[in-house]
Amino acid sequence: MSNKESPIESILLEEFTDNGVFRLTLNDAKRRNALSEEMMAAMTLSLNHASKDGKTRVIIIAANGPAFCSGHDLKQMSAGRSDDDDGLEYFTKVFSSCSALMQLIVNHPKPIIAEVAGVATAAGCQLVACCDLAVGGESSRYITPGVNIGLFCSTPMVALSRNISNKAAMEMLLTGEMVDANKAESIGLINRVVNDKNLTKGAMELAEVIASKSSMTLKTGKQAFYNQKDMSISDAYDYASKVMVDNMLTLDAKEGINAFLEKRQPKWQDE
Numbered sequence: 001m002s003n004k005e006s007p008i009e010s011i012l013l014e015e016f017t018d019n020g021v022f023r024l025t026l027n028d029a030k031r032r033n034a035l036s037e038e039m040m041a042a043m044t045l046s047l048n049h050a051s052k053d054g055k056t057r058v059i060i061i062a063a064n065g066p067a068f069c070s071g072h073d074l075k076q077m078s079a080g081r082s083d084d085d086d087g088l089e090y091f092t093k094v095f096s097s098c099s100a101l102m103q104l105i106v107n108h109p110k111p112i113i114a115e116v117a118g119v120a121t122a123a124g125c126q127l128v129a130c131c132d133l134a135v136g137g138e139s140s141r142y143i144t145p146g147v148n149i150g151l152f153c154s155t156p157m158v159a160l161s162r163n164i165s166n167k168a169a170m171e172m173l174l175t176g177e178m179v180d181a182n183k184a185e186s187i188g189l190i191n192r193v194v195n196d197k198n199l200t201k202g203a204m205e206l207a208e209v210i211a212s213k214s215s216m217t218l219k220t221g222k223q224a225f226y227n228q229k230d231m232s233i234s235d236a237y238d239y240a241s242k243v244m245v246d247n248m249l250t251l252d253a254k255e256g257i258n259a260f261l262e263k264r265q266p267k268w269q270d271e
Contacts, residue, residue, distance in 0.1 A: 020057030028064025034073035057211040062115035068125025070205035129159035134190040214252040
């Protein structure tokens, strides 16, 4: 496992493993790993680099400190009100940057796993929901508390409503109440709950299983999954059938099927 300095090393740490797992660790505990302008810029830069890195097969987003992510930096946001337009331009910029980051995660060619310790608040909860998979420590908690401060969690709503049932999402959004790890798992916000001491191990085990697959196949599948979700069932089957045909013509599909029939491990070429 090797380390590489992030462009803003003090608030975002990068770690590469020998098995193709790239760990991004939010490291701004003093601000409870808030999605400040600096944090969003650092994450965007790292994720963009990872998308082009052939050695990176799976990404884990983790955090140091008592909070996974506290959402937007409210002190930074409040300071924007001092502008002549009462913060209109600044708020537009911040929420646009956050939305772009979340879409980058969803549209990223590599599978992304959230490793959640502590509390994930507002846009921090949105971050968890945007990741393809999530593993939570048994003491992890999730909340969209905007309604409690007169600021409805409208952008977190987008991610929640696309990952959990409408009733579960509306309960979180309308009550602003905390959800514990077990309930988060039961409503589909996270995939697994593990002992806090084994959180990193649990997330890494999941990542390593996925990293052992063909990266071409993972990219194809992730893209197809999100593309077909909002289609009619007829359009979705037409689209998915075309994806399957194209996938069947790839080298890795040929290798994988041959390996299965020959009862051996496949040797992926990632193409």
